[in-house]
Amino acid sequence: MNTLKAxxxxxxxxxxxxxxxxxxxxxxxxxxxxxxxxxFALILQQVMVVGVIAIGQTLxxxxxxxxxxxxxxxxxxxxxxxxxxVDMGLPAPLAILCGIGVTAxxxxxxxxxxxxxxxxxxxxxxxxxxxxxxxxxxxxxxxTVSNLPPFMTALGGTFDIGSTPVSYxxxxxxxxxxAAWFWLxxxxxxxxxxAVGNSPEATRLxxxxxxxxxxxxxVLAGVFYGIASLLLVARTEVGDPNAxxxxxxxxxxxxxxxxxxxxxxxxxxxxSLVGAIVxxxxxxxxxxxxxxxxxxxxxxxxxxxxxxxxxQLSRKGAR
Amino acid sequence: xKKLAFCAVLSATAFxxxxxxxxxxxxxxxxxxxxxxxxxxxxxxxxxxxxRLGAKLMTASGKKDGxxxxxxxxxxxxxxxGAKTILITSSGDAIIPAVKKAQAKGVQVIALDSPFDGADxxxxxxxxxxxxxxxxxxxxxxxxxPAKIAMLDLFPGHPVGAQRHNGFMTGFxxxxxxxxxxxxxxxxxxxxxxxxxxxxxxxxxxxxxxxQKDPAINVVYTINEPAAAGAYNALKKAGKKDVIVVSVDGGxxxxxxxxxxxxxxxxxxxxxxxxxxxxxxxxxxxxxxKKASGYVDTGVTLIAARAVAGVDSKDVKTGTDLCxxxx
Numbered sequence: 001m002n003t004l005k006a007x008x009x010x011x012x013x014x015x016x017x018x019x020x021x022x023x024x025x026x027x028x029x030x031x032x033x034x035x036x037x038x039x040f041a042l043i044l045q046q047v048m049v050v051g052v053i054a055i056g057q058t059l060x061x062x063x064x065x066x067x068x069x070x071x072x073x074x075x076x077x078x079x080x081x082x083x084x085x086v087d088m089g090l091p092a093p094l095a096i097l098c099g100i101g102v103t104a105x106x107x108x109x110x111x112x113x114x115x116x117x118x119x120x121x122x123x124x125x126x127x128x129x130x131x132x133x134x135x136x137x138x139x140x141x142x143x144t145v146s147n148l149p150p151f152m153t154a155l156g157g158t159f160d161i162g163s164t165p166v167s168y169x170x171x172x173x174x175x176x177x178x179a180a181w182f183w184l185x186x187x188x189x190x191x192x193x194x195a196v197g198n199s200p201e202a203t204r205l206x207x208x209x210x211x212x213x214x215x216x217x218x219v220l221a222g223v224f225y226g227i228a229s230l231l232l233v234a235r236t237e238v239g240d241p242n243a244x245x246x247x248x249x250x251x252x253x254x255x256x257x258x259x260x261x262x263x264x265x266x267x268x269x270x271x272s273l274v275g276a277i278v279x280x281x282x283x284x285x286x287x288x289x290x291x292x293x294x295x296x297x298x299x300x301x302x303x304x305x306x307x308x309x310x311x312q313l314s315r316k317g318a319r
Numbered sequence: 320x321k322k323l324a325f326c327a328v329l330s331a332t333a334f335x336x337x338x339x340x341x342x343x344x345x346x347x348x349x350x351x352x353x354x355x356x357x358x359x360x361x362x363x364x365x366x367x368x369x370x371r372l373g374a375k376l377m378t379a380s381g382k383k384d385g386x387x388x389x390x391x392x393x394x395x396x397x398x399x400x401g402a403k404t405i406l407i408t409s410s411g412d413a414i415i416p417a418v419k420k421a422q423a424k425g426v427q428v429i430a431l432d433s434p435f436d437g438a439d440x441x442x443x444x445x446x447x448x449x450x451x452x453x454x455x456x457x458x459x460x461x462x463x464x465p466a467k468i469a470m471l472d473l474f475p476g477h478p479v480g481a482q483r484h485n486g487f488m489t490g491f492x493x494x495x496x497x498x499x500x501x502x503x504x505x506x507x508x509x510x511x512x513x514x515x516x517x518x519x520x521x522x523x524x525x526x527x528x529x530x531q532k533d534p535a536i537n538v539v540y541t542i543n544e545p546a547a548a549g550a551y552n553a554l555k556k557a558g559k560k561d562v563i564v565v566s567v568d569g570g571x572x573x574x575x576x577x578x579x580x581x582x583x584x585x586x587x588x589x590x591x592x593x594x595x596x597x598x599x600x601x602x603x604x605x606x607x608x609k610k611a612s613g614y615v616d617t618g619v620t621l622i623a624a625r626a627v628a629g630v631d632s633k634d635v636k637t638g639t640d641l642c643x644x645x646x
Binding site for chain 2: 031033038039042045046049130133137141142143144156232235236237238240241242243245246283284287288290292293294
């Protein structure tokens with residue numbers, strides 16, 4: 001028993017990679033056109049929005065919090081940046097910054113309510129999720145915003161690696177992941193995020209301002225949601241008030257599949273990227289196989305349960 | 320923007336509080352959402368007709384499609400507030416027990432747009448026919464070429480999704496289930512099927528995956544116009560031209576997209592008419608005690624920029640005159 005438990009922690013970290021490899025092998029064997037560079041580039045492009053949201057979500061979950069507002073906040077950010085540019089005629093870069101400012105503002109509100117009034121993040125973000133949704137609908141009058149300036153959709157453009165067209169948005173997503181990984185791993189402030197999630201009391205006692213760390217995590221998460229807004233706009237070439245309705249749970253799914261513990265303090269940011277890709281690979285592969293989307297939902301559900309179970313068992317093992 | 324949100328809260332409270340002691344007939348309208356232009360138009364139609372006929376209209380809605388809890392609460396509140404007729408676009412069959420309770424108290428309940436068992440009457444688009452029209456159009460527009468069709472659906476198990484899907488296939492001359500079925504049919508010609516949730520970004524993802532499966536797709540059926548816009552974006556990025564995209568709804572954005580060549584043809588439905596007929600039926604019931612019954616087709620018109628031989632269609636201008644949403 002002890003040896004089994006001792007071996008479990010690495011599985012929780014390797015799990016997402018194993019799931020990804022298995023899925024790829026199965027789809028590679030059962031379909032003709034899964035294993036092409038173009039198809040992989042496409043899957044990356046399809047997960048870039050949820051992938052970047054998942055960076056913010058991972059930060060929040062590492063502090064043992066959760067953020068339900070991320071999808072709706074992203075939708076609001078995309079409506080603000082597109083309407084500011086199209087209706088108010090603001091220069092595109094400024095409009096984009098305004099959109100990211102709004103999402104960061106929501107992060108700030110979440111963070112203040114969590115740190116100052118000590119409300120649970122689940123409830124706070126449930127509230128701000130609804131507020132962001134309502135403002136999005138009212139401000140946009142439920143109308144799609146189109147005819148965007150080219151600058152805004154530039155990240156949707158592609159460049160060739162070999163003969164495979166890769167979008168700039170995908171590149172940005174990968175760079176953001178590498179930056180977040182470096183920050184969390186190599187800097188003191190990054191390690192503090194883990195420490196706050198592990199044991200806020202002990203962290204406070206060694207002289208770290210835990211509330212300030214928490215507040216910054218929520219603000220930073222808001223910035224990532226704002227970047228996701230821009231990626232969504234670049235990908236779809238419109239501001240869509242009906243976007244973002246399932247992205248909160250999609251992002252949490254990616255983070256959990258990626259092996260980050262919902263209890264906080266443990267996990268790796270790159271796992272979230274793999275988690276997001278696993279969901280994208282399932283969607284793509286099952287469509288290529290001609291299998292009903294219900295099975296995608298079923299398989300994702302089973303994988304989430306497995307991921308959480310492995311995490312829980314490895315926690316017991318570590319104790 | 321915060322002010323706006325605050326106003327919305329105020330007005331929602333006001334809706335809930337009014338209506339108990341009116342002498343004129345009280346009619347309730349419950350929509351799936353407050354914000355979708357389709358339901359905004361429906362509410363406009365109901366308000367105009369209520370004003371014309373001297374009835375009092377109460378409105379409520381769920382937060383999003385599928386929010387049956389909010390609809391059940393609204394039914395209960397409206398019955399308490401004295402509504403004798405309730406018009407409802409059902410978000411799901413979970414509302415049926417609440418509807419039965421209201422009917423037991425003498426309230427007439429009419430389904431608008433979305434059917435459910437036990438409604439006194441249904442005023443709605445014939446979604447199967449809406450599918451048939453775009454199927455016939457796509458068949459003629461494609462000419463004699465072998466069809467490779469992508470089916471971009473809503474999500475599994477939704478009756479409206481199944482009716483449009485199967486209607487399209489029937490109109491295209493393919494073997495498909497009848498209007499009563501909730502199963503999505505498939506034939507060798509339908510080379511790919513994927514879900515969109517009726518959402519633009521997901522419509523784009525679905526089309527991209529379908530093009531990976533078969534790059535030679537030449538016809539795309541879409542559940543609604545946002546999904547069609549997403550599909551078009553995917554086709555454009557993949558450099559595909561001359562693919563026939565057809566859809567259903569007739570919203571102003573969708574009709575404008577027909578004008579731009581994004582969508583080849585769309586089946587337009589008439590939410591305003593559904594609501595106006597519903598209010599009129601409510602006034603009749605209050606005055607004469609006679610309930611409406613059966614199914615009334617509120618009509619569907621094929622809108623296409625380019626007419627094809629043998630299929631009746633109206634042009635973009637007509638579609639724009641009749642569309643719902645912001646012109």
